[in-house]
Amino acid sequence: MIEFEDLGKANAPFFAAYGRAFEGVLRGGRYILGDAVRAFEADFAAYCGVPHCAGVASGLDALTLALQSFGFPAGSEVIVPSNTFIASILSVLHAGLTPVLAEPDLRTYNLDPAGLAERITPRTVAVVAVHLYGKCCDVPRLEPLARQHNLKIIEDASQAHGARIGQRKAGSLGDAAAFSFYPTKNLGALGDGGGVTTRDAALDGRLRTLRNYGSAEKYYNDVPGYNSRLDEMQAAFLRVKLARLDEIIAHKRQLAALYLEGLKEDFVKPVVEAGYFDVYHIFNVRHPRRDELRAYLLNNDVKTEIHYPVPPARQKAMRGLVDHFDCPVADTIHQTTLSLPISYAHTPGDVCRVIEVLNRF
Ligand SMILES: Cc1ncc(COP(=O)(O)O)c(C=O)c1O
Known part of the structure; x- marks a missing residue:
């Protein structure tokens, strides 16, 4: 797993x-x-x-x-x-x-x-x-x-x-x-x-x-x-x-580079822009069949997360506290986003395995 x-x-x-x-x-x-x-x-x-x-x-x-x-x-x-x-x-x-x-x-x-x-x-x-x-x-x-x-x-x-x-x-x-x-x-x-x-x-x-x-x-x-x-x-x-933060970031950027290079284009990957140094606290992809994809990954021994399943404006806690603003972009993100394993504990081998499973979806 x-x-x-x-x-x-x-x-x-x-x-x-x-x-x-x-x-x-x-x-x-x-x-x-x-x-x-x-x-x-x-x-x-x-x-x-x-x-x-x-x-x-x-x-x-x-x-x-x-x-x-x-x-x-x-x-x-x-x-x-x-x-x-x-x-x-x-x-x-x-x-x-x-x-x-x-x-x-x-x-x-x-x-x-x-x-x-x-x-x-x-x-x-x-x-x-x-x-x-x-x-x-x-x-x-x-x-x-x-x-x-x-x-x-x-x-x-x-x-x-x-x-x-x-x-x-x-x-x-x-x-x-x-x-x-x-x-x-x-x-x-x-x-x-x-x-x-x-x-x-x-x-x-x-x-x-x-x-x-x-x-x-x-x-x-x-x-x-x-x-x-x-x-x-x-x-x-x-x-x-x-004292080790830059090393942790370098490790995660190396794993992110593998995902960016290896994942097929069916998945919407994080954008890479000139001049931006991203640290990939989370590496997400978006896919219209996100929930099916997540279940498929779990069946193949890959655990994922969703950041986040419910937009804040739609949370029960926010009723009456935030204005009734239509948030179609936020809705789209929350419905389609999936966070893939990326941490200091993961190896390039782990990430290549996740890529291989994802690309078979
Ligand atoms: C974007 C963002 N803001 C604020 C927080 C709140 O941080 P904490 O959980 O340390 O209160 C978090 C993390 O949990 C976060 O991801």
């Missing part, structure tokens, strides 16, 4: 280093916001090419606290893609703002700047630019619109650690960027974690206060904040992984 994901196997090369990291934190005796969090924040900010990173408890919190840190008037509108993971939209709601959906480009699965313009109103304050599946959203094409309408760009880089457009890395493209370190991510922890990168020192300061009970100085609370700190132990593990 070729698993879709085997985190034990994918993390095995790091076990010894994780053990040393665990031991270091354990013996250090500082378990909240200690040296490991500080060091990871500095390392990850440098990796993204920005001066600041604040570690928080999850990717959802990274987005929510980033949005709150801008201090937008309550109820302001924030544009979000119609085909993202629900967290991108929940964060807007949790920050007391109004999500407005916009359709993606069917080629890239990321926000279509042309469609987005139609969704801007006088109440719009920001755009959440999701870098879905590990490909950067075309932020350079969003920038003139954002300038014209005075909008902030918040990257949802939860699936795109290390992705780039030219030399501009995810995490440095917008006014702020939110990352998830959920264990399956290319830069995954051994539990939950998140981070916000930015060039804006004041924003970073507000975010650090918000994540820690609204307190910059212990027991003095300036704003009603949260307990949303990146865990010290997770930060220590993340430092181990970050």
Whole structure:
């Protein structure tokens, strides 16, 4: 059986280093916001090419606290893609703002700047630019619109650690960027974690206060904040992984190249564009008989996933909370997409086997 994901196997090369990291934190005796969090924040900010990173408890919190840190008037509108993971939209709601959906480009699965313009109103304050599946959203094409309408760009880089457009890395493209370190991510922890990168020192300061009970100085609370700190132990593990992130990405790009080259044209493959460095958190194909294809693969010992089966606007949780916007592009993606095995634990041999099975479909 070729698993879709085997985190034990994918993390095995790091076990010894994780053990040393665990031991270091354990013996250090500082378990909240200690040296490991500080060091990871500095390392990850440098990796993204920005001066600041604040570690928080999850990717959802990274987005929510980033949005709150801008201090937008309550109820302001924030544009979000119609085909993202629900967290991108929940964060807007949790920050007391109004999500407005916009359709993606069917080629890239990321926000279509042309469609987005139609969704801007006088109440719009920001755009959440999701870098879905590990490909950067075309932020350079969003920038003139954002300038014209005075909008902030918040990257949802939860699936795109290390992705780039030219030399501009995810995490440095917008006014702020939110990352998830959920264990399956290319830069995954051994539990939950998140981070916000930015060039804006004041924003970073507000975010650090918000994540820690609204307190910059212990027991003095300036704003009603949260307990949303990146865990010290997770930060220590993340430092181990970050040192090997480029190697993990190179491995996944090698597997993606095999799929791109080997899969027959019946499958809609991820688009490869000049200047884009994609990191393939997910490698998806689209096919009109997706469910049949998935069952066929399982019969042939290949496990797959669907990211995602139901568009956020059609989720029960969203009833009455997002506008009744028709999302035919999002519907098409959700009905036809299938994610193939691609991880640090998979070998080129595994991928060639998947290709061979797929090409017989
Ligand atoms: C696009 C996107 N945004 C946000 C999140 C939320 O991250 P977390 O699960 O760490 O809260 C995720 C991942 O789960 C994601 O894929």
